[in-house]
Amino acid sequence: xxxxxxxxxxxxxxxxxxxxxxxxxxxxxxxxxxxxxxxxxxxxxxxxxxxxxxxxxxxxxxxxxxxxxxxxxxxxxxxxxxxxxxxxxxxxxxxxxxxxxxxxxxxxxxxxxxxxxxxxxxxxxxxxxxxxxxxxxxxxxxxxxxxxxxxxxxxxxxxxxxxxxxxxxxxxxxxxxxxxxxxxxxxxxxxxxxxxxxxxxxxxxxxxxxxxxxxxxxxxxxxxxxxxxxxxxxxxxxxxxxxxxxxxxxxxxxxxxxxxxxxxxxxxxxxxxxxxxxxx
Numbered sequence: 408x409x410x411x412x413x414x415x416x417x418x419x420x421x422x423x424x425x426x427x428x429x430x431x432x433x434x435x436x437x438x439x440x441x442x443x444x445x446x447x448x449x450x451x452x453x454x455x456x457x458x459x460x461x462x463x464x465x466x467x468x469x470x471x472x473x474x475x476x477x478x479x480x481x482x483x484x485x486x487x488x489x490x491x492x493x494x495x496x497x498x499x500x501x502x503x504x505x506x507x508x509x510x511x512x513x514x515x516x517x518x519x520x521x522x523x524x525x526x527x528x529x530x531x532x533x534x535x536x537x538x539x540x541x542x543x544x545x546x547x548x549x550x551x552x553x554x555x556x557x558x559x560x561x562x563x564x565x566x567x568x569x570x571x572x573x574x575x576x577x578x579x580x581x582x583x584x585x586x587x588x589x590x591x592x593x594x595x596x597x598x599x600x601x602x603x604x605x606x607x608x609x610x611x612x613x614x615x616x617x618x619x620x621x622x623x624x625x626x627x628x629x630x631x632x633x634x635x636x637x638x639x640x641x642x643x644x645x646x647x648x649x650x651x652x653x654x655x656x657x658x659x660x661x662x663x664x665x666x667x668x669x670x671x672x673x674x675x676x677x678x679x680x681x682x683x684x685x686x687x
Contacts, residue, residue: 596679
């Protein structure tokens, strides 16, 4: 009973996780395809000043690694470092380098590593995985515990859609309502710096924001982002259509209109890259 099949898609079956995106092969492909777009948007795989340490040899962990695209890219570029990917869903690649390890584990249960085990902790797009209380009481404390003095944590998060389009605004409102109903915050990227500050364990906390234009107006990365978002919205049709009190087929039409609107109006959303330096 590790999984649930809902609407023909496979989901996790873990009671203390609110994550509502599928964990099947289709979702793995979606995450892998978007990986290169993220690199283009941000000009690289990370922003923390850990380049030299990675070349020398560091221990790195990726919370919520998904299909492992970031881990594999990093492992190839930094063969002297060791990389661990953690996720509740086993959609990991079956072949990977010797300096990579993938583990099926729930961060909320506490990870099986000693204090100060990692030089660099990475995490992205987990706003829909944790409640606000879990961020404050579980996720940030676990990152703090596992980061070595002089190490770094880095998180990448997105907020809700901004648009003049009616369909996009309906979806944006539905996402906001759904997140609120689950105790989650779809704008957690703006709050993470304060959560890091409150630990009194981090310095040099930085939060860089980029506005991502969806569709052709945003260039190649905008087109890829629109595909990523459209597929993501389609994958959670059962939950969001129920939250909106509409039939799933009506929700499908709304998502199709969302994609069309992005090319006719200026639809966008913000991404936040947060870095924190563990005090010595």
